[in-house]
Amino acid sequence: MRRKTTKELEEISKKIRCGILETMEIGKKSHLGGSMSSADLVTALYFYKMKHNSKNPDDPDRDRFIFSKGHSVLAQYAALAECGYFPKPILKTTKTLGSVLQGHPETRTPGIEANTGSLGQGLSIGLGMAIGAKLDHRDYKVYVILGDGELAEGQIWEAATTASFYKLDNLIAIVDYNKLQAVGSIKKRYDLGDIRGKFAIFGWKTFEINGHDMKEILQALDSVDEIKGAPSVVIAHTIKGKGVSFAANNPAFHNAPLTKEQIERAKADICNS
Amino acid sequence: MKNNVIATRTAFGEALVEIAKERKDIVVLDADVATSTKTSIFREAFPERFFEMGIAEQNMMGVAAGMASTQKIVPFAVTFAVFATKRVCDQVSISIAYPKLNVKIVGSYGGIPTGKAGATHQAFEDIAIMRAIPNMTVIVPADAEEMKQAVKACVKYDGPVYLRCIRCDTPVVFDENYNFEWNKGVTLREGKDITIVSTGMMTPEALIATNILVDKGLDVRLIHLHTIKPIDKDILLKASIETGHIVTVENHGIIGGLGGAVAEILSESEPALIKRIGIEDTFGESGSLKDLFFKYGLTSENIVKEVKNLIEKKRRKYSC
Amino acid sequence: MKIPVICKEREILVVFKEVLIENLEKKANLIRRYIIEMISNAEGGHIGGALSIADIMAVLYFHTLKIDPKNPEWEDRDRLVLSKGHASAAWYAALAERGYFPKEELLTFDHINSRLQGHPDMKRTPGVDMSSGSLGQGISAALGMALAARYLKKTYRTFVILGDGETQEGQVWEAAMTAAHYELDNLIVILDYNKLQLFGQTNTIMNIEPVIEKWQVFGWNTIEINGHRINEIVQALENAVKFEGKPTIVVAHTVKGKGVSFMENKVEWHSLPPTKEQVEKALKELEYF
Numbered sequence: 001m002r003r004k005t006t007k008e009l010e011e012i013s014k015k016i017r018c019g020i021l022e023t024m025e026i027g028k029k030s031h032l033g034g035s036m037s038s039a040d041l042v043t044a045l046y047f048y049k050m051k052h053n054s055k056n057p058d059d060p061d062r063d064r065f066i067f068s069k070g071h072s073v074l075a076q077y078a079a080l081a082e083c084g085y086f087p088k089p090i091l092k093t094t095k096t097l098g099s100v101l102q103g104h105p106e107t108r109t110p111g112i113e114a115n116t117g118s119l120g121q122g123l124s125i126g127l128g129m130a131i132g133a134k135l136d137h138r139d140y141k142v143y144v145i146l147g148d149g150e151l152a153e154g155q156i157w158e159a160a161t162t163a164s165f166y167k168l169d170n171l172i173a174i175v176d177y178n179k180l181q182a183v184g185s186i187k188k189r190y191d192l193g194d195i196r197g198k199f200a201i202f203g204w205k206t207f208e209i210n211g212h213d214m215k216e217i218l219q220a221l222d223s224v225d226e227i228k229g230a231p232s233v234v235i236a237h238t239i240k241g242k243g244v245s246f247a248a249n250n251p252a253f254h255n256a257p258l259t260k261e262q263i264e265r266a267k268a269d270i271c272n273s
Numbered sequence: 274m275k276n277n278v279i280a281t282r283t284a285f286g287e288a289l290v291e292i293a294k295e296r297k298d299i300v301v302l303d304a305d306v307a308t309s310t311k312t313s314i315f316r317e318a319f320p321e322r323f324f325e326m327g328i329a330e331q332n333m334m335g336v337a338a339g340m341a342s343t344q345k346i347v348p349f350a351v352t353f354a355v356f357a358t359k360r361v362c363d364q365v366s367i368s369i370a371y372p373k374l375n376v377k378i379v380g381s382y383g384g385i386p387t388g389k390a391g392a393t394h395q396a397f398e399d400i401a402i403m404r405a406i407p408n409m410t411v412i413v414p415a416d417a418e419e420m421k422q423a424v425k426a427c428v429k430y431d432g433p434v435y436l437r438c439i440r441c442d443t444p445v446v447f448d449e450n451y452n453f454e455w456n457k458g459v460t461l462r463e464g465k466d467i468t469i470v471s472t473g474m475m476t477p478e479a480l481i482a483t484n485i486l487v488d489k490g491l492d493v494r495l496i497h498l499h500t501i502k503p504i505d506k507d508i509l510l511k512a513s514i515e516t517g518h519i520v521t522v523e524n525h526g527i528i529g530g531l532g533g534a535v536a537e538i539l540s541e542s543e544p545a546l547i548k549r550i551g552i553e554d555t556f557g558e559s560g561s562l563k564d565l566f567f568k569y570g571l572t573s574e575n576i577v578k579e580v581k582n583l584i585e586k587k588r589r590k591y592s593c
Numbered sequence: 594m595k596i597p598v599i600c601k602e603r604e605i606l607v608v609f610k611e612v613l614i615e616n617l618e619k620k621a622n623l624i625r626r627y628i629i630e631m632i633s634n635a636e637g638g639h640i641g642g643a644l645s646i647a648d649i650m651a652v653l654y655f656h657t658l659k660i661d662p663k664n665p666e667w668e669d670r671d672r673l674v675l676s677k678g679h680a681s682a683a684w685y686a687a688l689a690e691r692g693y694f695p696k697e698e699l700l701t702f703d704h705i706n707s708r709l710q711g712h713p714d715m716k717r718t719p720g721v722d723m724s725s726g727s728l729g730q731g732i733s734a735a736l737g738m739a740l741a742a743r744y745l746k747k748t749y750r751t752f753v754i755l756g757d758g759e760t761q762e763g764q765v766w767e768a769a770m771t772a773a774h775y776e777l778d779n780l781i782v783i784l785d786y787n788k789l790q791l792f793g794q795t796n797t798i799m800n801i802e803p804v805i806e807k808w809q810v811f812g813w814n815t816i817e818i819n820g821h822r823i824n825e826i827v828q829a830l831e832n833a834v835k836f837e838g839k840p841t842i843v844v845a846h847t848v849k850g851k852g853v854s855f856m857e858n859k860v861e862w863h864s865l866p867p868t869k870e871q872v873e874k875a876l877k878e879l880e881y882f
Contacts, residue, residue: 097560117393152327154763332767339737
C-alpha cells in the first residue's frame with residue numbers, strides 16, 4: 001500500500017483537530033491544549049507509521065500505541081474515528097454516561113490498548129508489551145506518548161531504567177514537549193532541566209524534532225527503526241493548543257470550557273490554516 | 274437547609290488562607306493541580322509559603338514529612354484524592370503516619386465528581402485506605418461551613434489528618450452557629466424508627482430523604498459523621514439500641530468507608546441490620562453528575578427506597 | 594604525638610589532620626565491632642550494608658555533623674537520614690559511641706520493646722531524625738528538611754545515606770529533580786555504592802550505571818571517592834557543604850561487608866545471621882587497630 005505524503009498527512013491532521021473539537025461539549029471543561037499539541041504526532045502514528053487495521057483491532061502483530069498523557073486522549077479518539085474503529089458520530093458522546101469514549105483512555109474503546117490517565121503509568125505498561133513482543137517473537141512496535149510534566153513522575157524513570165536494561169529497541173517514547181503543565185510554565189513552576197540528556201544517560205537513543213513539522217516527525221519515526229539494542233525517545237517540541245489561535249501556548253486552555261463561539265472560531269482557524 | 278451552593282474545595286482553599294494569616298507555620302505543597310485543588314488561592318496570598326512539587330506525589334509526601342519533622346512547619350500536602358491516597362499509600366503510612374508527623378493530607382475530587390475525567394480520577398477507596406492506616410484521622414466535611422471549621426480544627430490538632438474535598442458545588446446545610454466538634458458525630462434529627470448515617474456531600478441529600486420520610490410518618494433519626502476515624506462509637510451504639518437498624522450513605526465505595534466502619538463497630542456490641550448505600554465495588558466512569566449519582570444510587574429517592582426496604586425487613590423479621 | 598615547638602603552620606595542620614584521621618579510623622573500627630556484636634546478639638540483621646557505611650558514619654558523627662547528643666532535638670542541629678534504613682545497626686553503633694544512649698543498649702537491637710528497632714524509628718531512638726526502611730522515601734524527607742531550613746532561614750545541613758539498589762526506586766528521581774529545581778545546596782546525599790543488593794550484583798539485577806553522569810544530568814554536583822578512605826570522606830564532605838547552587842551527591846565506592854574478610858563483597862552477607870565461630874573470627878579481625 002502506498003505510503004501517504006507529508007501533504008496528505010497535514011490535511012489529515014486538520015481532520016484530527018476538527019475531530020478533537022467534535023468531542024467537546026459546549027461550556028464544559030476539556031483538555032483542549034494538550035490534545036492539540038499531540039495532534040500531528042498522533043496523525044503520523046495512525047496514518048503513516050503504525051501497522052494496524054480497524055477491521056482487525058486484535059491482530060496480535062499490530063503495533064501498539066499508549067497515550068500515557070491520558071488527558072489528551074481526544075486526539076486519539078479523533079484518529080480512531082477517522083480510521084474507522086468506531087463511527088464518527090460517537091465522538092459527540094465523549095464523556096457522557098455509558099459512552100465508549102471516556103474522559104481518559106479505557107480499553108472498552110476499540111483501538112485503545114491500556115487504561116491511562118493517572119500520569120506516569122503508561123510507559124511501564126508499554127515496556128511490558130514490548131517485552132511481550134520479544135518473548136512471543138513478534139516484531140510489533142510499542143509507541144508511548146508522554147507529557148513533559150509527566151516526566152516528573154518517578155515511575156517514568158523506573159520504566160526508563162528497565163527498558164534500557166532489557167534493551168527494548170521495539171519501544172519508542174514520544175515526549176509531547178509543549179512546556180506548559182496544568183499550573184503554567186514548566187520552567188517557572190517545576191523545571192525539568194535537560195530532558196534529552198536525562199533519557200540519554202538512562203541509556204535511550206534520543207531524537208529531537210519540531211512536533212508540528214510533519215516531515216521531521218516522519219523522519220524521526222523512520223530513523224527509530226534503525227536503532228538496535230536500546231529504546232528510543234523522540235522529544236517533540238510542540239505548542240499547547242496548536243492550531244487554535246486563542247489557545248496556542250495559553251496555559252488556561254489546559255482544561256478550560258469552550259463557548260459555542262470559541263468552538264466555531266477554532267474550526268475556522270483549523271480549516272484556514 | 275440553605276439555598277446557596279459552594280464547592281468544598283473552594284471553601285478549603287479560602288479557609289486555608291484565613292487560618293494561615295494567624296498561623297505562620299502553615300505551608301502548602303501541591304502536585305501541579307493547584308488550580309483544581311484551589312491551593313492556587315493560597316499561592317496567590319502567600320507565594321513564599323507555597324511549594325510546587327511537580328507531578329511527583331510520592332516525593333511530595335516525603336517532603337511534607339521532612340518539613341513537619343522540624344516541628345516548626347505544618348505542611349498541607351494537597352492533590353487529587355486518588356493520588357493523595359492510592360498512589361502514595363506506602364509513603365503516607367511510613368513517612369508520615371508511622372512517626373505521627375503533623376502533616377495534613379488533602380484529597381480533592383473525592384468520589385464521583387471529577388468533571389467527567391472518569392475512573393482514573395474518581396476516588397472510591399480513599400476513605401477506606403486512609404482509615405486503615407494507624408495514627409490517621411479521616412475527616413469528610415458535609416459543606417463549605419463545616420469545611421471552614423474543619424480546617425481550623427485540623428490545624429489545632431497535632432498529628433496526621435486526611436481531609437476530603439469535593440469538586441462540584443454542594444448545598445450549604447450548616448450556618449455560622451454550627452460548632453464543629455472534634456471526633457464527634459452530629460444528630461441532625463432525633464428519631465425512633467430507623468437511623469440514617471451519612472457523611473460528606475451525601476448529608477444534604479440524606480436531609481432531603483429524611484424530610485420526605487418524616488412527611489410519610491416515619492420517625493427517622495439522621496446522624497452526620499464528619500469524622501470517619503476515629504469514629505464516634507457512642508452515637509452509633511445509641512442509635513442501634515434505640516432505633517434498631519441503620520442505613521449508611523456515602524459518596525465512596527461500600528467497602529471499607531463509612532458503611533464498613535459502622536458495620537465494624539455495631540457487629541461487636543449492638544448488631545443492627547445495616548444497609549450500605551455507596552458505589553458497589555466498581556470503578557467509576559465518565560458521565561454527567563446527575564447521571565452518575567443516579568446510576569450509583571446516591572440520590573434522596575434511593576435513600577428513601579432503601580430506608581423503606583429496611584423497615585420492611587425489620588417488620589418481617591419481628592412479626593410472627 | 595609530639596608537636597615541634599617551632600614549626601610552620603602547615604605542618605601543624607598536617608599533624609592535626611593525621612591525628613584526626615587516625616581517631617576517625619579507630620571510631621570506624623569500633624562501629625564495626627558494635628555492628629557484629631549487635632547483629633549476632635539479635636540473631637540476624639543487615640550486616641553487609643551496615644559494615645559498608647561504618648567509615649562514613651564515623652566521619653559524620655565524629656567530624657562533620659554539628660550535633661549535640663545531650664540535646665537531640667536541638668533545632669539547629671545538622672540532620673541525617675538513613676534512607677537505606679536496613680543498615681540501622683551502623684547508625685545505632687555511631688549514635689551510642691557518640692553518647693546518645695548507653696552502649697549497653699545496643700544489645701537490645703531488634704528485641705521486643707527495644708528503642709532500637711530493625712529499621713530506624715524517630716519516635717523511639719534518640720538521635721534518629723527520620724524513620725525509614727521502605728526504600729526510596731528517606732531522600733524525600735531529607736529534601737523536606739532541607740527545604741524547611743531555607744524556609745525557616747536556618748543554616749543546618751541535611752545529609753542522606755542512600756543505597757545504590759535503592760536508586761532503582763522512582764521516588765529517588767522525583768526527589769533528585771525537585772532538589773535540583775529548588776537548588777538545595779544544603780542537601781548532601783552520600784551514595785553507599787557497594788554494587789550488591791539482595792539477590793545479586795546491582796548491575797545484573799537492574800543496571801544503574803552510569804551513576805555519576807546520571808546525577809550530573811539531573812542537576813547535581815557530584816564527588817566520587819573511595820568510601821573507606823577516611824581522608825577522602827572528610828575532604829568530600831567538606832567540599833560538599835561549601836558547594837553553592839546545587840545539591841551534592843558524594844558517590845562513595847564501598848565494599849559490602851567491609852572489614853570482615855569472609856563477608857567482603859558477598860551477596861549472602863546482605864542479611865545472614867553469623868554463627869558463633871564467625872562472630873569470633875570477625876571480632877578477632879577487628880581486634881587490633
